[in-house]
Amino acid sequence: MKKLLISALGLGAIVLAGGQANAAIIVLDNFNEGITDSDLGGPAPQSFTETVPAAGAVGGSRAVMHDVTLSDSPNRQSNLFINDDIDSFSLSNESNVNATAGASYGPGLGLELPPTPGQFRFDVPFFDAPADQPAEITLTVNGITATLPISNQVTPGGGSATIFFDAALFGNPTTLDSASFTVSGPVSFDVEIDQFDYEAIPEPMTILGTGLALTLLPGLKKAHNKKKAN
Structure with missing residues (x-):
């Protein structure tokens, strides 16, 4: 789970970094x-x-x-x-x-x-x-x-x-x-x-990327827990 969490947050972090530069x-x-x-x-x-x-x-x-x-x-x-x-x-x-x-x-x-x-x-x-x-x-x-x-x-x-x-x-x-x-x-x-x-x-993609990262987290967690149970 930790690895998946970092991956999802990483997507948001990349976009946020760009947003901070634009802001x-x-x-x-x-x-x-x-x-x-x-x-x-x-x-x-x-x-x-x-x-x-x-x-x-x-x-x-x-x-x-x-x-x-x-x-x-x-x-x-x-x-x-x-x-x-x-x-x-x-x-x-x-x-x-x-x-x-x-x-x-x-x-x-x-x-x-x-x-x-x-x-x-x-x-x-x-x-x-x-x-x-x-x-x-x-x-x-x-x-x-x-x-x-x-x-x-x-x-x-x-x-x-x-x-x-x-x-x-x-x-x-x-x-x-x-x-x-x-x-x-x-x-x-x-x-x-x-x-x-x-x-x-900040460009709209900054907000979109951050929202996308946060939206993906529950799904990734659920998929990971299902795989672990099997």
């Missing part, structure tokens, strides 16, 4: 290097841009933008903060302040992506916005743009979330030449992003 995650920015500290207040509009070296970002640098579009007082501010203490992209808006912020990478990155279906992913450990006025992430990949709300099914107006952009929205690119994202939302919204990456999606 590789390519980190595009982990926000743990390249300090940005921007405080903007009224009167609006106010803008801030800079490009900083960042070893954890694709291409080795990050171009940052921060725009305040509404503020009723110089004492009410919007803060964009990125540093190695918090390891995140953090945008915080005080009461009656509205702002957008983002980062861009490239052009000329020349980063090869896996030749399997994939998705661009934002890990959002914290966001705060009214449920009926969600904040949004706008992602541009190789010149193609898509926008998704920052929300989750449990607490639409706040909490944590993972935002997935299907690579098909951008024509399933096999090479990443440039990428940029912008977060925006209603007055006084806050958001924090701790990683931006690309994740390949």
